[in-house]
Amino acid sequence: MMSHGLCVLRSALKPQFSCVPSIYNVQVQQKRGKTQKKKVYKVVYSKRMRSRIPKNWRDVNYNPANIPSAWKPDNWMKENMVDYEREEELAKYIPGYKKKIALEMQENYQENPAFLIDDQIEMSGGLKQSLFLTKSILAGPGLPSNVMEHMEEHPIDTNEHTQDERVKQTLRHALLFDIDPRTLDKEDKVKMYKQESYQIYSKPDRYVPLILKNLIRMCDAKLSHVCESFSDRMSVEQLPSNATFKRVCDTFENKLLPGIDTEWNISINSKPDIQILTKKPLPMFANQDEVESTSNTLLPNLYPILPVINLKKSHLYNPEISTGLYDNFPRPYLHTVVLYNVNGVGASEMYAKMNQTLFTALYTRAQDIYGSDAGVLSEPLTGQCIASNGQSFQFMCMQLNTMDLSNDNGVKNMVWIDDESPDDLLDSVDEVPASSVMYEECSHATWWSPEYITAYNENVFKLFKAIWLNNIAK
Numbered sequence: 001m002m003s004h005g006l007c008v009l010r011s012a013l014k015p016q017f018s019c020v021p022s023i024y025n026v027q028v029q030q031k032r033g034k035t036q037k038k039k040v041y042k043v044v045y046s047k048r049m050r051s052r053i054p055k056n057w058r059d060v061n062y063n064p065a066n067i068p069s070a071w072k073p074d075n076w077m078k079e080n081m082v083d084y085e086r087e088e089e090l091a092k093y094i095p096g097y098k099k100k101i102a103l104e105m106q107e108n109y110q111e112n113p114a115f116l117i118d119d120q121i122e123m124s125g126g127l128k129q130s131l132f133l134t135k136s137i138l139a140g141p142g143l144p145s146n147v148m149e150h151m152e153e154h155p156i157d158t159n160e161h162t163q164d165e166r167v168k169q170t171l172r173h174a175l176l177f178d179i180d181p182r183t184l185d186k187e188d189k190v191k192m193y194k195q196e197s198y199q200i201y202s203k204p205d206r207y208v209p210l211i212l213k214n215l216i217r218m219c220d221a222k223l224s225h226v227c228e229s230f231s232d233r234m235s236v237e238q239l240p241s242n243a244t245f246k247r248v249c250d251t252f253e254n255k256l257l258p259g260i261d262t263e264w265n266i267s268i269n270s271k272p273d274i275q276i277l278t279k280k281p282l283p284m285f286a287n288q289d290e291v292e293s294t295s296n297t298l299l300p301n302l303y304p305i306l307p308v309i310n311l312k313k314s315h316l317y318n319p320e321i322s323t324g325l326y327d328n329f330p331r332p333y334l335h336t337v338v339l340y341n342v343n344g345v346g347a348s349e350m351y352a353k354m355n356q357t358l359f360t361a362l363y364t365r366a367q368d369i370y371g372s373d374a375g376v377l378s379e380p381l382t383g384q385c386i387a388s389n390g391q392s393f394q395f396m397c398m399q400l401n402t403m404d405l406s407n408d409n410g411v412k413n414m415v416w417i418d419d420e421s422p423d424d425l426l427d428s429v430d431e432v433p434a435s436s437v438m439y440e441e442c443s444h445a446t447w448w449s450p451e452y453i454t455a456y457n458e459n460v461f462k463l464f465k466a467i468w469l470n471n472i473a474k
Contacts (some may be wrong), residue, residue, distance in 0.1 A: 140417065151463065178210065179202070219464075223468070276336040277333065277335065294412040341389035375404045377400065
C-alpha cells in the first residue's frame with residue numbers, strides 16, 4: 001500500500017505540461033547534441049579534406065579534358081604558368097620535392113608526336129584495330145598446315161600416366177592443391193580449417209604462370225630426348241623491345257572526313273612474359289604465291305572509326321628500333337611468345353595484344369636484317385604466340401611479309417588464329433572459341449568426377465604441343 005501511495009504522490013508532483021521539460025532532461029539532451037555535433041563535424045571535415053586535397057596534389061592535371069583554348073578564361077594561362085626557375089630553387093631546399101620540367105627539356109622528347117601502344121593499352125577495336133595498324137589480314141580458318149601436322153607427334157606419355165592424365169595433374173596442382181603464400185595466415189591468428197578458401201587458394205597472377213610453365217616443362221623434357229637441335233633454343237623472360245614506324249592510311253580520305261590527319265607515328269613497346277629464341281628462323285607458313293595474293297585482299301574496315309581513336313598521343317617516346325638483344329646474339333630469331341592473361345582480358349582484345357607483340361618482335365628483327373627501307377621482304381619472318389588465362393588457350397601464327405606501312409595496298413602481313421570462323425571474331429569482343437577452352441570447371445565442387453575436372457578438351461594441349469614442336473620435331 002505504501003508503494004502505491006508513493007507512486008500516486010510522484011505523479012501528482014510531476015509537471016502536467018508536456019512543453020515544459022525537466023532540467024535533467026534538458027541537460028542530457030544538450031550533452032547528446034554536443035557529442036553528436038562533434039562526431040558529425042569530424043567525419044564531414046575529413047571527407048571534405050580528402051576530396052579537396054589529393055595525395056598527389058603536386059602532379060595533378062587540372063585540365064584532364066584538354067579544354068580548347070577558346071573555352072578558357074583570358075587569364076588562365078598566366079595563372080597556371082609554371083615558373084621553372086623557381087622549381088629549380090624549390091628542389092634545392094625542399095627534400096624530396098619533384099620539380100616540374102618543361103616538356104621540351106624532358107628525356108626522349110620528340111618534335112613530332114606519336115601514338116603509344118604498350119602491354120597495358122586496351123584497344124577498343126580489338127583484333128580488327130590491331131590488324132589495321134600493322135597492315136595484316138586473317139589468312140584462312142585455323143592455324144597453318146605445317147603446324148597442325150605436329151598435333152599427333154611425340155605424345156608426352158610415361159609408363160604410369162598418359163599425356164592427358166599428366167595435363168590434368170598439372171591443372172589440379174595449380175588450381176586445387178597450390179596455396180598462395182601471400183594470402184595465407186602465417187601468424188596463427190586464424191586456424192587452418194576456419195580460413196576461407198577464397199583467401200587461401202591462388203589468384204590468376206599465380207596459377208596462370210604455374211600452369212603454363214609446367215606445360216612448357218613437360219614439352220621440353222620430351223623434346224630433349226627426341227630432338228638433337230633442342231639445345232639451340234633458349235627462354236627469355238620480360239625481354240623489352242620497341243618499334244616505331246609511320247603508318248599512312250588511304251581508306252580515310254579527306255573528302256569523307258575533312259580535317260583529319262591520316263598519317264600517324266606509332267610507337268609500340270612490348271615486354272612479353274616469355275620468349276623462345278632459336279638459332280634458325282621458323283619456316284614460312286605461306287608460300288610466295290599466297291603472299292602475292294594478299295595484295296588483292298582488303299584490310300579490315302573500321303570506317304568511320306579512326307584506328308588511333310583510343311591511343312595516347314605524346315611527344316615523349318623512344319624513336320629507336322630495338323629487339324632487346326645485343327649485336328651478334330647467338331640466337332636472334334623468334335620461335336614462340338607466351339603471354340599471361342591474368343586480368344581477364346576478352347578474346348578479341350587478347351588476340352590484339354598477341355598480334356602487336358608478334359609484330360613488334362618480327363619488325364625489329366627485320367629491321368636488323370634487311371634495314372629500314374626493305375619494303376616487301378624476300379624471305380618473310382614468322383613467329384608464334386600462346387596466351388592463356390588458365391582455362392582457355394589462344395594460339396596465333398604471324399608471317400611478316402612487308403615493312404612498307406605507307407599505304408593500305410600491296411602485299412600485306414598474314415595472321416592465323418585457332419578459330420574455324422575468324423571473320424566472326426572480328427565483330428565479337430569477349431567470345432572465346434569453344435575449341436580453345438581446355439576444361440569447363442576444375443574445383444572441389446565437381447565431386448561426381450574423380451578427376452575434379454569437367455568437360456576436358458584434349459585437343460587444346462595438342463595444339464599447344466604442335467606449336468612447341470614446330471621446326472623442332474624434324
